Amino acid sequence: MGQEDLMNTAEDVADQFLRVTKQYLPHLARLCLISTFLEDGIRMWFQWNEQRDYIEATWSCGYFLATCFVLLNLIGQLGGCVLILSRNFVQYACFGLFGIIALQTVAYSILWDLKFLMRNLALGGGLLLLLAESRSEGKSMFAGVPSMGESSPKQYMQLGGRVLLVLMFMTLLHFDSNFFSILQNMVGTALIILVAIGFKTKLAALTLVLWLLVINVYFNAFWTIPAYKPMHDFLKYDFFQTTSVIGGLLLVVALGPGGVSMDEKKKEW
Numbered sequence: 001m002g003q004e005d006l007m008n009t010a011e012d013v014a015d016q017f018l019r020v021t022k023q024y025l026p027h028l029a030r031l032c033l034i035s036t037f038l039e040d041g042i043r044m045w046f047q048w049n050e051q052r053d054y055i056e057a058t059w060s061c062g063y064f065l066a067t068c069f070v071l072l073n074l075i076g077q078l079g080g081c082v083l084i085l086s087r088n089f090v091q092y093a094c095f096g097l098f099g100i101i102a103l104q105t106v107a108y109s110i111l112w113d114l115k116f117l118m119r120n121l122a123l124g125g126g127l128l129l130l131l132a133e134s135r136s137e138g139k140s141m142f143a144g145v146p147s148m149g150e151s152s153p154k155q156y157m158q159l160g161g162r163v164l165l166v167l168m169f170m171t172l173l174h175f176d177s178n179f180f181s182i183l184q185n186m187v188g189t190a191l192i193i194l195v196a197i198g199f200k201t202k203l204a205a206l207t208l209v210l211w212l213l214v215i216n217v218y219f220n221a222f223w224t225i226p227a228y229k230p231m232h233d234f235l236k237y238d239f240f241q242t243t244s245v246i247g248g249l250l251l252v253v254a255l256g257p258g259g260v261s262m263d264e265k266k267k268e269w
Contacts, residue, residue: 033250035247080093128158131157216242
């Protein structure tokens with residue numbers, strides 16, 4: 001079997017998977033995508049005093065402002081998750097969660113930590129894809145009305161979402177000299193380039209979902225660490241952030257790459 005035959009077989013398997021899961025995939029994608037916000041909102045409730053004291057001590061902003069920060073994070077994240085899952089005011093919920101990401105990036109000094117900054121940007125990419133999906137749902141209300149084609153804002157949101165999502169994988173690259181790390185880096189880099197440029201997008205995104213799923217369960221198994229140890233919270237944070245990026249990739253699989261992609265341009269050739 002040649003390389004082209006192998007690729008065609010893989011695409012057939014991916015298409016079959018999509019046909020079987022088409023009805024459920026967008027729901028699963030949204031649930032995965034908001035998981036990190038859901039977990040963080042719940043954590044704000046259970047670690048209210050610790051979070052408030054940390055912000056008060058770090059920024060010397062006083063008890064009242066520190067309390068407002070924790071309350072805003074709790075309500076903003078849990079409220080946004082409820083709206084997205086119930087599919088009400090999704091665009092407003094996404095903008096609210098964008099604001100939470102920006103606020104936390106500054107408050108927790110993530111801006112100066114390249115790894116965490118890239119992961120937050122990848123999370124933003126997932127929200128961009130969710131925004132694009134909500135736009136397409138809104139337009140479906142006017143099915144049958146003549147259209148000039150897919151709107152540019154939606155196309156560029158999908159492009160921006162794909163490009164930002166791949167930042168997550170750049171944080172997973174290991175610059176070691178052993179064969180497995182080199183192979184993993186080569187395959188991973190090839191896949192993220194395919195997703196970014198929108199070529200064989202659904203197959204590449206589905207492969208990345210499987211890869212991330214394995215890495216997440218193996219390396220971020222926070223449930224194996226006692227809750228009182230700091231590593232438990234660190235791995236838990238990593239686990240849910242990775243799950244959210246998986247949700248973003250599942251949206252790419254479910255919706256396709258959008259108009260600004262090589263897959264779409266191929267149809268015109």
